Amino acid sequence: MTDPVDLSARLIRCKSVTPEDGGAMSVVQEVLETARFDCTRVDRSGIANLFARWGPKGHARTFGFNGHTDVVPVGDVADWTGDPFSGDIRDGCLWGRGAADMKSGVAAFACAAADFVRETPPDGAVILAITGDEEGDAKDGTAALLDWMAAEGEAMSVCLVGEPTCPETMGEMMKIGRRGSMSAFFTATGVQGHAAYPHRAKNPVAAIAQLTHRLSCETLDDGTEHFEPSSLVVTTIDTGNAATNVIPATCRATVNIRFNDLHDSTSLSDWLRAVAAAVASETGTQIETRISVSGESFVTPPGALTDLVASVVEAETGLRPVMSTTGGTSDARFVKTHCPVVEFGLVGQTMHKVDEHVEVAHIHQLKAIYGQILRAYFA
Numbered sequence: 001m002t003d004p005v006d007l008s009a010r011l012i013r014c015k016s017v018t019p020e021d022g023g024a025m026s027v028v029q030e031v032l033e034t035a036r037f038d039c040t041r042v043d044r045s046g047i048a049n050l051f052a053r054w055g056p057k058g059h060a061r062t063f064g065f066n067g068h069t070d071v072v073p074v075g076d077v078a079d080w081t082g083d084p085f086s087g088d089i090r091d092g093c094l095w096g097r098g099a100a101d102m103k104s105g106v107a108a109f110a111c112a113a114a115d116f117v118r119e120t121p122p123d124g125a126v127i128l129a130i131t132g133d134e135e136g137d138a139k140d141g142t143a144a145l146l147d148w149m150a151a152e153g154e155a156m157s158v159c160l161v162g163e164p165t166c167p168e169t170m171g172e173m174m175k176i177g178r179r180g181s182m183s184a185f186f187t188a189t190g191v192q193g194h195a196a197y198p199h200r201a202k203n204p205v206a207a208i209a210q211l212t213h214r215l216s217c218e219t220l221d222d223g224t225e226h227f228e229p230s231s232l233v234v235t236t237i238d239t240g241n242a243a244t245n246v247i248p249a250t251c252r253a254t255v256n257i258r259f260n261d262l263h264d265s266t267s268l269s270d271w272l273r274a275v276a277a278a279v280a281s282e283t284g285t286q287i288e289t290r291i292s293v294s295g296e297s298f299v300t301p302p303g304a305l306t307d308l309v310a311s312v313v314e315a316e317t318g319l320r321p322v323m324s325t326t327g328g329t330s331d332a333r334f335v336k337t338h339c340p341v342v343e344f345g346l347v348g349q350t351m352h353k354v355d356e357h358v359e360v361a362h363i364h365q366l367k368a369i370y371g372q373i374l375r376a377y378f379a
Contacts, residue, residue, distance in 0.1 A: 002114050004367040005094060005360050007031060007107035009087030012096035016070050018136035021048035024069035024103070028110055028130060035114035037128070044144040048132040051145055054117045055125030057154060062125040063377050064156030065109040065370070066142060066335055067163070068134030071098040072352050079354045093357040101351035104363045105162030106130060108345075112370035122378035127156050134331050138294075142331040146338055158305050159341045160373065161332045162366075164348030165324075170362050171317025175343035176306055177226060177299030177325040178333055179258045182265050183235075184272045185290040186211060188280070192249040204251040205239055207283040212237065212253050214275055220259065226299045227260030227325050260325075265293040295333035299325060300340050309342055312372045316365060344369070 007027070014022035025048040029039045037052040048069075055062070074084040074097050082088055084097045094104065113126050129149070133141030149155065166172050188208045193201025212234045220230035234255050241248040257268060269291050280287040300306060306323060314320045321344065335341040346366055350356045 002031060002111035004104070004107045004111040004363050005089070007111060008094055008099065008104040008363055009089070009096075011069060011103040011107060012087035012094070012098050013085055014069070015085050016098070016132060017073050018070040018133060019047055021069070021132050024048070025050045025130065025132060028069065028106060031110055031114060032128065035117055037114075037117075042145050042148045044140040047140040047144065049141060049145050050128070050130045051148065051154070052128040052130075053125055053154065054113070055122065057125070059125040060157065061123065061378065062127055062155060062157045063374060064127040064129060064159035064339070065113065066129045066159055066161045066331055067102055067106040067109065068131045068141065068331065069098070069103060069106055070132045070135050071101070071103070072135050075354060081355055089360060092361065093359050094363065095355065095357040097356055099350070099356050099358045100164050100346055100348050101356070102163055102345060104358050105164065105345040105366065108363055108366040109160070109162050109370045112367045112374065116371055116374045120375065122374070124378055126374065127154070129156075131331065138331065142334045146334055149338075156339045158377075159335050159339055160309065160370070161330060161335065161341060161343040162345045162370075163330050163332075163343045164346045164351055165343050166345070166347045168347060168349060169319065170347055170365060171313050171319035171321055173324050174306070174309060174313065174321040175325065175327065175330070175332065176302065176323045178295065178297065178327065178329055179227060179230070179260055179325060180263065180265060180297035181256070181258055181294040181329050182268065183254060183256045183292050183294075185292070186253045186276060187288045188251045188285050189288070190247070190249060190283075190285040193247045195245045195247055198247065201247040202284045203247050204285050205248065207279055207285040207287065208237055208251040208253045210283065211276060211279040211287065212255065214279065215255055215272070221262045224260050224262055226323075227297065230257065230259040230263060232257045259297055261297045261299060264296055265291075295329050298333065298336040300336070300342055305340050306342055308376055309344055309373060312369055312376055313344060316369045316372065
């Protein structure tokens with residue numbers, strides 16, 4: 001039996017802050033190859049990615065897991081009560097960067113899959129698609145794996161992403177979708193002038209203030225069956241102007257939108273540009289708009305896959321997980337174009353925080369859940 005806590009600790013000791021791998025992918029590959037998984041490194045642009053398959057290629061029943069071994073920076077090491085990359089066990093918890101998000105999740109599904117194919121070889125295939133580029137730009141991570149799979153004729157029938165999904169209690173929540181995410185970057189250009197003679201200038205700060213106010217006051221929607229209302233948040237307004245008596249020539253602002261399935265990035269981009277153009281016309285300034293899209297909204301409708309995962313989680317934890325679409329983005333946004341996908345994982349209270357940690361018992365419990373999901377899927 002493979003020990004998910006030991007594997008989690010070994011992964012935490014790998015300093016895999018995006019885009020560095022720190023040896024993490026080789027640690028997982030060793031465990032999987034011992035269980036006779038066929039492993040292929042699918043590195044792209046310096047990013048470490050691992051594809052592992054047990055069973056026949058192209059089988060109609062192929063269960064997939066997806067996750068990442070990269071982590072966010074630790075911040076000020078002095079703020080931690082221990083080495084952020086120690087993988088120490090104290091007070092019944094495993095400590096270190098990535099313990100919650102999501103090295104323990106990767107360890108749990110890798111160990112569950114390894115034990116499952118040894119004990120009860122299924123009529124089908126099991127795939128693990130693991131990336132080192134989830135916390136960064138995510139251009140060469142899961143996207144690279146899916147590109148490679150398409151070229152090689154590899155496919156998953158369904159996929160479970162092992163992100164931490166439970167807010168406070170193990171088993172309370174699973175993700176069946178995610179909101180879309182996009183950012184708009186506005187640069188307003190006017191005419192610089194003396195603050196005492198505003199009529200001789202065109203103030204881009206006033207234009208940006210009017211634009212951000214207008215956007216913030218807009219109600220995008222009231223939510224849908226599976227999603228909360230979409231939101232627009234102004235995240236920064238910048239001029240770089242140190243003088244109190246000078247109207248600057250330029251001003252910049254950024255807004256972030258988290259949107260549900262009533263919208264897509266194209267329609268929202270059109271709206272943002274139209275409002276910016278209107279404000280530019282009214283204020284006599286020029287406003288340039290640049291848009292970056294992190295992902296579209298999606299939902300996996302409740303059905304066979306969601307019921308299977310929810311039933312196993314309830315049997316193992318005593319809680320029927322709420323089917324949620326809250327939170328930020330995850331690599332499920334890439335997988336959803338490949339096959340039906342859901343997410344379930346550990347309690348995420350400490351992810352990205354100083355002194356990140358998870359309960360050791362929860363890691364064992366998560367491995368048991370993943371193992372039972374495999375047994376139920378192939379039954």
